[in-house]
Amino acid sequence: MPHxxxxxxxxxxxxxxxxxxxxxxxxxxxxxxxLGPITVAxxxxxxxxxxxxxAILILHALSGDSHAAGKYSxxxxxxxxxxxxxxxxxAFDTDRYFVICSNVIGGCQGSTGPSSVNPxxxxxxxxxxxxxxxxxxVQVQRxxxxxxxxxxxxxxxxxxxxxxxxxxxxxxxxxxxxxSIPIATTAKHSPQQIAFNQVGRAAIMADPNFNDGEYxxxxxxxxxxxxxxxxxxxxxxxxxxxHEKFGRRLRxxxxxxxxxxxxxxxxxxxxxxxxxxxxxxxxxxxxxxxKAIDYFDLTLPSGALAKSLEKVKSKFLVVSFKSDWLYPPxxxxxxxxxxxxxSVDITYCEIDSRYGHDAFLMDEGEMPKxxxxxxxxxxxxxxxxxxxxxx
Amino acid sequence: MPHxxxxxxxxxxxxxxxxxxxxxxxxxxxxxxxLGPITVAxxxxxxxxxxxxxAILILHALSGDSHAAGKYSxxxxxxxxxxxxxxxxxAFDTDRYFVICSNVIGGCQGSTGPSSVNPxxxxxxxxxxxxxxxxxxVQVQRxxxxxxxxxxxxxxxxxxxxxxxxxxxxxxxxxxxxxSIPIATTAKHSPQQIAFNQVGRAAIMADPNFNDGEYxxxxxxxxxxxxxxxxxxxxxxxxxxxHEKFGRRLRxxxxxxxxxxxxxxxxxxxxxxxxxxxxxxxxxxxxxxxKAIDYFDLTLPSGALAKSLEKVKSKFLVVSFKSDWLYPPxxxxxxxxxxxxxSVDITYCEIDSRYGHDAFLMDEGEMPKxxxxxxxxxxxxxxxxxxxxxx
Numbered sequence: 001m002p003h004x005x006x007x008x009x010x011x012x013x014x015x016x017x018x019x020x021x022x023x024x025x026x027x028x029x030x031x032x033x034x035l036g037p038i039t040v041a042x043x044x045x046x047x048x049x050x051x052x053x054x055a056i057l058i059l060h061a062l063s064g065d066s067h068a069a070g071k072y073s074x075x076x077x078x079x080x081x082x083x084x085x086x087x088x089x090x091a092f093d094t095d096r097y098f099v100i101c102s103n104v105i106g107g108c109q110g111s112t113g114p115s116s117v118n119p120x121x122x123x124x125x126x127x128x129x130x131x132x133x134x135x136x137x138v139q140v141q142r143x144x145x146x147x148x149x150x151x152x153x154x155x156x157x158x159x160x161x162x163x164x165x166x167x168x169x170x171x172x173x174x175x176x177x178x179x180s181i182p183i184a185t186t187a188k189h190s191p192q193q194i195a196f197n198q199v200g201r202a203a204i205m206a207d208p209n210f211n212d213g214e215y216x217x218x219x220x221x222x223x224x225x226x227x228x229x230x231x232x233x234x235x236x237x238x239x240x241x242x243h244e245k246f247g248r249r250l251r252x253x254x255x256x257x258x259x260x261x262x263x264x265x266x267x268x269x270x271x272x273x274x275x276x277x278x279x280x281x282x283x284x285x286x287x288x289x290x291k292a293i294d295y296f297d298l299t300l301p302s303g304a305l306a307k308s309l310e311k312v313k314s315k316f317l318v319v320s321f322k323s324d325w326l327y328p329p330x331x332x333x334x335x336x337x338x339x340x341x342x343s344v345d346i347t348y349c350e351i352d353s354r355y356g357h358d359a360f361l362m363d364e365g366e367m368p369k370x371x372x373x374x375x376x377x378x379x380x381x382x383x384x385x386x387x388x389x390x391x
Numbered sequence: 392m393p394h395x396x397x398x399x400x401x402x403x404x405x406x407x408x409x410x411x412x413x414x415x416x417x418x419x420x421x422x423x424x425x426l427g428p429i430t431v432a433x434x435x436x437x438x439x440x441x442x443x444x445x446a447i448l449i450l451h452a453l454s455g456d457s458h459a460a461g462k463y464s465x466x467x468x469x470x471x472x473x474x475x476x477x478x479x480x481x482a483f484d485t486d487r488y489f490v491i492c493s494n495v496i497g498g499c500q501g502s503t504g505p506s507s508v509n510p511x512x513x514x515x516x517x518x519x520x521x522x523x524x525x526x527x528x529v530q531v532q533r534x535x536x537x538x539x540x541x542x543x544x545x546x547x548x549x550x551x552x553x554x555x556x557x558x559x560x561x562x563x564x565x566x567x568x569x570x571s572i573p574i575a576t577t578a579k580h581s582p583q584q585i586a587f588n589q590v591g592r593a594a595i596m597a598d599p600n601f602n603d604g605e606y607x608x609x610x611x612x613x614x615x616x617x618x619x620x621x622x623x624x625x626x627x628x629x630x631x632x633x634h635e636k637f638g639r640r641l642r643x644x645x646x647x648x649x650x651x652x653x654x655x656x657x658x659x660x661x662x663x664x665x666x667x668x669x670x671x672x673x674x675x676x677x678x679x680x681x682k683a684i685d686y687f688d689l690t691l692p693s694g695a696l697a698k699s700l701e702k703v704k705s706k707f708l709v710v711s712f713k714s715d716w717l718y719p720p721x722x723x724x725x726x727x728x729x730x731x732x733x734s735v736d737i738t739y740c741e742i743d744s745r746y747g748h749d750a751f752l753m754d755e756g757e758m759p760k761x762x763x764x765x766x767x768x769x770x771x772x773x774x775x776x777x778x779x780x781x782x
Contacts, residue, residue, distance in 0.1 A: 031649030131649040191633040191657040195625045198658045199618060201651070202665075206614035208599045223597035227590065231622060234586045239719070242582040248688060256686055258422030258522040260592070260678060264685070266582040267589045274593075287651060294655070295647055297639060325716065328630070 007089035009079070010045045013070035015110060017041055020143045027139070033130020037119070040144050041066045041110025042102035045086055046094030047387040048150075054384050055150045056092055056375075057141060058082060058101040059158030059165040062232070062289055063281060065109035068101035069094075084364050091368035096379070096386040097154060102144055104137045104165075106288040111140075114284035115216060127213035132288055134161070134296045138168045145176070154384055155375060156314075157181035159360030160327065161289070164296050167335065171298065174313040179378045181371060183319040184360040186331035187305050187338070188297040193326065196235055197290040200228030204283045213284050225283040226274030233273050238323035238356030242266060305338035312339065316346040317374040319367060321359040347374060398480035400470070401436045404461035406501060408432055411534050418530070424521020428510070431535050432457045432501025433493035436477055437485030438778040439541075445775050446541045447483055447766075448532060449473060449492040450549030450556035453623070453680055454672060456500035459492035460485075475755050482759035487770070487777040488545060493535055495528045495556075497680050499673035502531075506607060506673045518604035523679055525552070525687045529559045536567070545775055546766060548572035550751030551718065552680070555687050558726065562689065565704040570769045572762060574710040575751040577722035578696050578729070579688035584717065587626055588681040591619030595674045604675050616674040617665030624664050629714035629747030633657060696729035703730065707737040708765040710758060712750040738765060 021027045021036035028034055043066045048055060058068050060081065069086035071079055080101075085091040092099050103111035106129070114129040121128075145153060156169040156177050163185025170180040186193070207224030209215050237245070246266035250256070262268045299305045316339055320332035329350045336348045351366050353359035360367065378384070412418045412427035419425055434457045439446060449459050451472065460477035462470055471492075476482040483490050494502035497520070505520040512519075536544060547560040547568050554576025561571040577584070598615030600606055628636070637657035641647070653659045690696045707730055711723035720741045727739045742757050744750035751758065769775070 031647070033649070127651070188639065190630060191637040191639065191655065192625065192628075192630045194639075194655055195621075195633070195657050195661055198653075198661060199621050199625070202614075202621065202662075203594060203618055205651075206598070206618065227594055227597065227618070230586075230590050230593065234583065234590070237583075239581060239583045239716075242586070246582040248579065248582065248585075256422070258424070260518070260596075260682065262589075264582065264585055266586050270586055270589060271593070291651065325630075 008087055009083070010070040010087045010094055012074070013043050013045060013067070013072065013080070015041055015043055015066060015072070017110060018144055018147050020147070029130050030133040030135045031131040035112065035130055038105065038112045038140060038143070039110070039116070040102050040105070040140060042100060042144060043067060043069075043080075045069050045099040046097055048098040049385045049387040051385065052150050053152065054096065054154050054379075054387065055098045055100060055145075055148070056155040056157060057145065057153050057169070058086070058092065058099060059141075059156060059162035060101065060104065061158070061160035061162050062293065063277070064162070065107065066101050066103040066111075067109070069099070081361065084362075085368045085371065091371040091375070092157070093372065093375075097375070098387070100144070100148065102141055104289065105140045106132045106137070106285060106292065108282035108285040113282065114213065114288055115282045124216045126216065126284060129284070129288065131291060133292050134164045134168050135172065137292065138165055138172055141165070141169075142173060142176070152176050152178060154379070155179040155181060157183070157371070159183035160185055160357065161293050164293070167298055170312045170314045170316070171308060174311045177314040178382060179317070179375070180314045181317045181319070181374070182332075182335065183367070184321055184324050184327045184332075184357055186327050187335050188299050189294050190331070194294045196231060196326075197294050199231050201287050201290055203227035203231070204286060210283070213287075215283070220278065221283045222275075222278040225278050225281065225286060228286055229277040230270045230274040233270055235326040236356060236358045238325065238354060240323055240354045241356055244354070305334060306341040309338050309342050309344070312342060312344055314344075315378055316344055317371065318346065318348045319360070319370065320350045321353045321356070322350055323354050324357045324359060326357040399478055400474070401461040401478045401485055403465070404434050404436060404458070404463065404471070406432055406434055406457060406463070408501060409535055409538050411538070420521050421524040421526045422522040426503065426521055429496060429503045429531060429534070430501070430507070431493050431496070431531060433491060433535060434458060434460075434471075436460050436490040437488055439489040440776045440778040442776065443541050444543065445487065445545050445770075445778065446489045446491060446536075446539070447546040447548060448536065448544050448560070449477065449483065449490060450547060450553035451492065451495065452549065452551035452553050453684065454668070455553070456498065457492050457494040457502075458500070460490070472752065475753075476759045476762065482762040482766070483548070484763065484766075488766070489778070491535070491539065493532055495680065496531045497523045497528070497676060497683065499676040504673065505604065505675035505679055515607045517607065517675060520675070520679065522682060524683050525555045525559050526563065528683065529556055529563055532556070532560075533564060533567070543567050543569060545770070546570040546572060548574070548762070550574035551576055551748065552684050555684070558689055561703045561705045561707070562699060565702045568705040569773060570708070570766070571705045572708045572710070572765070573726065574758070575712055575715050575718045575723075575748055577718050578726050579690050580685050581722070585685045587622060587717075588685050590622050592678050592681055594618035594622070595678060601674070604678075606674070611669065612674045613666075613669040616669050616672065616677060619677055620668040621661045621665040624661055626717040627747060627749045629716065629745060631714055631745045632747055635745070696725060697732040700729050700733050700735070703733060703735055705735075706769055707735055708762065709737065709739045710751070710761065711741045712744045712747070713741055714745050715748045715750060717748040
């Protein structure tokens with residue numbers, strides 16, 4: 001084992017594309033729709049080892065994308081969304097592992113989605129895009145993994161919707177995953193979680209610019225999408241962290257405005273987050289991806305999660321956060337119990353974070369260390385070699 | 392004391408009106424606005440005793456009104472919003488107490504609000520209506536209580552925003568309240584609570600029919616108001632009660648629709664609740680009342696709640712519900728602590744209900760009994776007589 005280095009950045013990275021299911025091929029989706037060709041936008045960090053056994057697939061959440069780490073250019077203001085965990089010496093140690101992250105199907109950051117041009121019509125799919133599921137996202141990722149000539153992934157990992165994909169990978173491809181790390185997630189979306197997503201969809205669809213999804217090249221349903229994001233943001237934070245972050249502090253003044261302008265810092269924060277989201281996300285993708293999340297129910301078809309997890313072969317690290325009320329720890333515990341019924345080798349951690357659901361993105365403390373140690377242990381016990389230095 | 396009867400209905404009731412601050416008088420509001428004349432819609436149940444000491448003022452929540460109990464006609468399908476607690480032999484026992492409930496100022500059920508005609512212009516106030524506060528609501532109620540020639544209320548009671556008014560009464564008019572019963576409420580609105588209200592207001596204001604509030608006589612901002620209500624409804628229920636009430640049950644079919652139609656029962660329930668609300672509530676009132684709630688902060692001006700409660704003379708019953716995540720028990724405990732610092736005679740109950748915030752309206756078990764016993768004890772110790780039978 002090489003000397004431990006200080007954790008560092010992955011440096012400059014590049015978005016790549018892989019296209020499959022070119023005509024006459026099509027992918028048949030879980031909901032019955034058909035789609036092709038399908039392009040996947042992805043990034044990789046680190047190197048494959050000689051046996052091609054050190055690949056980790058990172059799975060993003062609702063508003064994420066393939067840009068999990070690093071910067072595209074030195075001028076970029078922000079790193080990828082999980083940069084805190086991916087890099088040399090970090091949890092997903094790019095000195096040891098080959099890290100892959102792809103944008104989900106249905107997304108709007110380079111993978112085929114409702115904003116992509118349908119080659120059959122020359123126009124964006126919009127709502128003619130077929131309904132997709134978490135299972136479909138994983139099938140598309142499997143095509144990418146095949147393309148990269150990786151027989152078995154060392155690990156799959158993600159939070160929130162990414163955690164659903166991590167679970168789905170272990171169920172659908174038990175022989176192709178050595179370790180699965182679902183974080184801050186659930187095995188089936190609850191009615192409360194569905195309800196919040198429904199409000200977001202209803203806000204988008206009620207926007208006069210929505211126009212049945214045919215808004216490309218015109219004014220976009222920005223009010224609706226911003227509202228959806230605002231609701232989402234409240235659910236990502238904890239009551240506690242909102243007290244800490246905003247309290248009842250007023251926005252740039254000392255007294256209440258006694259008007260309908262924004263008075264409180266929390267209001268301007270949410271408004272800013274909502275508006276900023278509109279510039280980087282497609283409203284139709286929001287519809288498709290939230291629907292995929294709402295449909296997610298690993299207990300099907302039997303209704304018993306333990307039954308659905310019978311064929312799982314991977315080791316598991318399940319992580320939840322105490323103050324996460326959107327994906328509360330009890331949902332992770334249901335996964336843990338069903339895995340234990342099946343004698344799966346499992347580690348469970350409930351982290352005492354105050355940051356709510358967002359903790360899976362923000363936590364720079366315990367979570368990355370727990371992930372790092374788990375991966376090192378699994379790698380050591382399974383003879384997963386680091387890539388040759390300088391190779 | 393008369394023999395205990397079975398609890399029963401209050402029977403047919405009638406909405407009454409009281410108008411004050413006729414020209415040249417005006418009421419100066421906390422935010423600096425001026426308003427007059429002001430009409431208050433109210434109802435009363437039961438009878439005043441000879442000393443006029445048995446009056447209880449019931450205070451409604453965001454979407455409530457003066458119709459707390461009984462029916463307007465035998466054909467009415469629904470009783471008033473707190474009928475479970477108001478009536479002969481019930482918690483607010485109309486054989487013993489004279490119960491009053493009025494619609495808040497800013498409301499849309501008979502009291503002066505943004506949908507009322509401004510006599511100066513002959514048109515509805517709309518957004519020219521002044522910003523109101525919880526303190527203003529209580530001042531208006533005080534005018535009504537004066538009109539009814541009640542020097543001191545036996546009790547003030549309400550849940551949610553009604554609880555804020557119950558607190559405010561005890562603070563603003565310490566000599567005019569014998570007992571205060573704030574239920575499922577807070578002494579200051581938290582950033583999370585403000586954020587949910589902000590989303591509702593943003594949804595209304597983004598509705599193309601909103602037209603800066605000038606929609607009277609035209610199409611109303613129904614999509615926005617329905618969205619606001621949907622968000623609200625999620626916060627009124629608990630995760631647990633949503634599991635029980637809806638689970639992931641599908642709406643009148645056996646398989647997922649793989650479309651953007653409503654799939655789940657929880658979705659159609661929320662949609663129904665949102666749409667139904669539009670037919671009975673005014674969007675501008677929603678803006679004004681949520682703003683009043685967000686402004687509520689009894690810790691001002693010092694920042695210390697105990698300081699603000701120094702002059703309180705009433706006895707207190709504070710009630711919270713364990714599964715209420717919108718107004719969590721810790722907020723009630725902050726009230727309790729600040730009252731205890733001031734040696735106020737206080738009883739606190741955290742009820743182990745599964746029904747979330749809505750429990751204050753739904754609970755037919757412990758809460759009404761606790762309220763009933765508290766009131767009987769205070770009445771007995773203070774010689775509050777029941778009205779003469781048949782008087």
